[in-house]
Amino acid sequence: MDIVDLVQDPSAWVALVTLVVMEVVLGIDNLIFISILTNKLPVEHRVKARRVGIGLALVMRLGLLATVAWIVQMTEPVFEVFGEGFSWKDVILIGGGLFLVWKATKEIHHNVDPEEHGEDFIAKSNTTGFASAIGQILLLDLVFSIDSIITAVGMTPHLPIMFIAVIAAVTVMLVAATPLANFIEKNPTIVMLALGFLLMIGTTLIAEGMGFHVPKGYIYAAMAFSAAVELLNMLARNRRKRAAGDS
Known part of the structure; x- marks a missing residue:
């Protein structure tokens, strides 16, 4: 089906709207992580880090969509542990979940008991390297991207719809990133709530990777x-x- 046929097909428009909403909702997890991570940077670097991180994440997602046939094959089991088959998707979800649980737990510990580490440690943690922040944003976005792309493939077979949905969702992330980060920074209790969300999301990713479906x-x-x-x-x-x- 070419672009003209897609534009004239009502079901394609329904699929597009549904997919955009799904991508935006799934992007909330990533946006919370980006907000907390970039708020640790010096003030003058925060907006740039969000834009660069989300921009590179968009490029990575579009690149993954171009290899969607390979991404779908990642759901096939490649090895077994105690009779349970694991695919590359499962491995990525488990690895991303463990990273998210570790990161959220570390940040919760620092917020609850900062005195234990001393002022020097806190000063260092508040100036997280720009490159390190970008790397962590891309690492987690890779995990969420593979999961969302596989979900998108189940909703529509049309690549143009997937591309448009991803671009729309990332655009929303770019617009919402700074206001959300500022809101989180001004409300310390929101920081703890957001970290709790990340902890729950990380645990869910691990469960999904282990074969336990969590709606x-x-x-x-x-x-x-x-x-x-x-x-x-x-x-x-x-x-x-x-x-x-x-x-």
Whole structure:
């Protein structure tokens, strides 16, 4: 089917809208990680790091889409452990999940007990290298990209629709990255909540790689509920501050 036929096909438009929404929702995980990671950089480097990281992630995703036939083959088992078959996709999900759990746990530890490491350590951790931040953004985006591409293939066989959906989703990420990062930085309790999200997402990736399917709707419903509770807490705190100021 050529481009003209796709434009005239209502089912193609439905698939495009559905895929764009799915890519944007799946991109929330990545966006939270990018916000927390780049907030550790010096202020003058943060916006550049987000743009470079997300821009390179877009190039990588489009490159992976060009090899979609190879990506789909990554779901085939390549070795067994205790009678359980594992594919390259499973290995990547497990590795990405372990990295995310390690990173989130490390950041939670630093936020809960920063004095244990001393001021010098904190100063170093707050100036994470620019290249290191970009590398970590691309590493995690690789994990999410493979998972989302395999999901997209199950929704539509048309590559142009996949390309448009990825470009639209990454554009949303570029627009939302800085406002989200600023919001997280100004609200310390949001940082802990976001790290909790990353910990949960990392655990889910490991479970998926081990063959345990976890419906993503449950994950995002839990995240939305937790965010709503924290929003109510923030409103209550602001109201108490205003009341204390008036008195």
